[in-house]
Amino acid sequence: MRADARRNVERVLKAAEELFADEGLSVPVDMIAARAGVGVGTLYRHFPTKEALFTAIVVAHLESLSARARDLAASEPGEAFFTFLREMGEMAARKRDLADILARAGLFTVETCPVKQQLQEQFETLLERAQAAGAVRPDVTGDDVTALLMGACLTGGEHGQPAADVMVSVICDGLRADHRR
Amino acid sequence: MRADARRNVERVLKAAEELFADEGLSVPVDMIAARAGVGVGTLYRHFPTKEALFTAIVVAHLESLSARARDLAASEPGEAFFTFLREMGEMAARKRDLADILARAGLFTVETCPVKQQLQEQFETLLERAQAAGAVRPDVTGDDVTALLMGACLTGGEHGQPAADVMVSVICDGLRADHRR
DNA sequence: TGACAACCGGAACGGTGGTTCCGTATCCTG
DNA sequence: CAGGATACGGAACCACCGTTCCGGTTGTCA
Numbered sequence: 001m002r003a004d005a006r007r008n009v010e011r012v013l014k015a016a017e018e019l020f021a022d023e024g025l026s027v028p029v030d031m032i033a034a035r036a037g038v039g040v041g042t043l044y045r046h047f048p049t050k051e052a053l054f055t056a057i058v059v060a061h062l063e064s065l066s067a068r069a070r071d072l073a074a075s076e077p078g079e080a081f082f083t084f085l086r087e088m089g090e091m092a093a094r095k096r097d098l099a100d101i102l103a104r105a106g107l108f109t110v111e112t113c114p115v116k117q118q119l120q121e122q123f124e125t126l127l128e129r130a131q132a133a134g135a136v137r138p139d140v141t142g143d144d145v146t147a148l149l150m151g152a153c154l155t156g157g158e159h160g161q162p163a164a165d166v167m168v169s170v171i172c173d174g175l176r177a178d179h180r181r
Numbered sequence: 182m183r184a185d186a187r188r189n190v191e192r193v194l195k196a197a198e199e200l201f202a203d204e205g206l207s208v209p210v211d212m213i214a215a216r217a218g219v220g221v222g223t224l225y226r227h228f229p230t231k232e233a234l235f236t237a238i239v240v241a242h243l244e245s246l247s248a249r250a251r252d253l254a255a256s257e258p259g260e261a262f263f264t265f266l267r268e269m270g271e272m273a274a275r276k277r278d279l280a281d282i283l284a285r286a287g288l289f290t291v292e293t294c295p296v297k298q299q300l301q302e303q304f305e306t307l308l309e310r311a312q313a314a315g316a317v318r319p320d321v322t323g324d325d326v327t328a329l330l331m332g333a334c335l336t337g338g339e340h341g342q343p344a345a346d347v348m349v350s351v352i353c354d355g356l357r358a359d360h361r362r
Numbered sequence: 363t364g365a366c367a368a369c370c371g372g373a374a375c376g377g378t379g380g381t382t383c384c385g386t387a388t389c390c391t392g
Numbered sequence: 393c394a395g396g397a398t399a400c401g402g403a404a405c406c407a408c409c410g411t412t413c414c415g416g417t418t419g420t421c422a
């Protein structure tokens with residue numbers, strides 16, 4: 001592989017990471033190329049499609065979350081679940097692409113990236129453990145919680161992340177089983 | 182106004198109401214026209230723009246919510262707020278267009294329809310009253326609550342409304358002040 | 363019933379965004 | 393340093409959507 005080619009891949013990845021995080025997955029390809037200082041043709045030689053590009057980036061985020069979930073699997077069930085939820089919310093509020101991916105299941109890359117599948121399973125395990133321990137109300141599903149969290153991050157993300165903190169904390173409180181009288 | 186013209190307006194309104202409710206505001210104009218059994222030209226003769234069309238529809242929903250808010254203004258603060266929240270959530274879960282409008286403030290019709298402004302003020306009043314009465318935690322803003330609720334309706338709306346019930350109830354619980362220890 | 367104004371359908375336009383293509387520039391090897 | 397493979401830029405292409413336009417149709421009134 002030629003040296004300038006490798007350098008351009010780096011540039012594109014950097015530009016894409018920044019833009020996806022700030023603007024979400026809907027940012028135009030041309031803009032990413034412009035930010036990277038290359039033409040769209042160059043971008044497309046290294047990434048066959050736009051989806052491939054943001055998959056490459058989002059997978060890293062998903063893996064870091066997945067690793068964190070694995071770590072927390074050993075802690076006390078309730079504590080583990082809520083800690084993970086808070087961290088996931090914080091991350092999603094900062095990276096719009098993450099929120100986009102986690103929220104709109106069918107739109108892009110469902111089975112394309114197995115990491116997402118894996119993360120969802122880990123998340124569900126954390127939730128079920130917390131429910132079994134009586135820390136979380138038993139009638140919510142994993143999808144419910146993700147939707148709640150991502151909704152807060154996506155719609156609240158307009159004004160910035162400070163608001164997301166409050167919303168995540170409201171969600172956490174609402175999920176605690178002992179709050180239902 | 183000719184008879185067939187009036188009849189076509191009716192058809193378009195009916196088709197738009199159904200499609201907006203089911204698919205959200207992003208449904209193409211052509212599809213609405215097709216469902217109404219008319220050409221796009223006909224649609225555009227009666228509604229100058231797509232926005233005008235869904236404004237015509239959504240305003241009805243907003244007004245019904247606004248009326249409900251007015252009614253509840255007399256009830257006990259906490260009760261009033263949570264009742265309204267639940268009803269708003271239920272309605273938004275059933276009508277995607279409503280959720281779209283309430284969620285994305287800047288995208289469409291901000292000052293175009295004063296009803297929305299009015300509703301937001303009423304909502305904020307309900308919230309502040311509930312907070313003053315100690316029924317709702319004091320650190321959430323009206324925007325926070327709307328974002329939370331609309332996020333749940335929009336991202337959860339994929340699978341249907343049953344899930345939305347649970348999510349709204351989680352939000353309600355999380356908002357109660359006495360739940361924070 | 364005839365004729366005109368109102369109305370209709372849908373093809374065409376303009377803009378946006380993803381993807382492709384090709385003439386040109388650049389890197390690397392001999 | 394020369395020649396060819398490799399990579400580059402960005403114009404061109406295609407699909408989608410909101411909107412406009414115009415030749416044909418249809419309701420209505422005399």
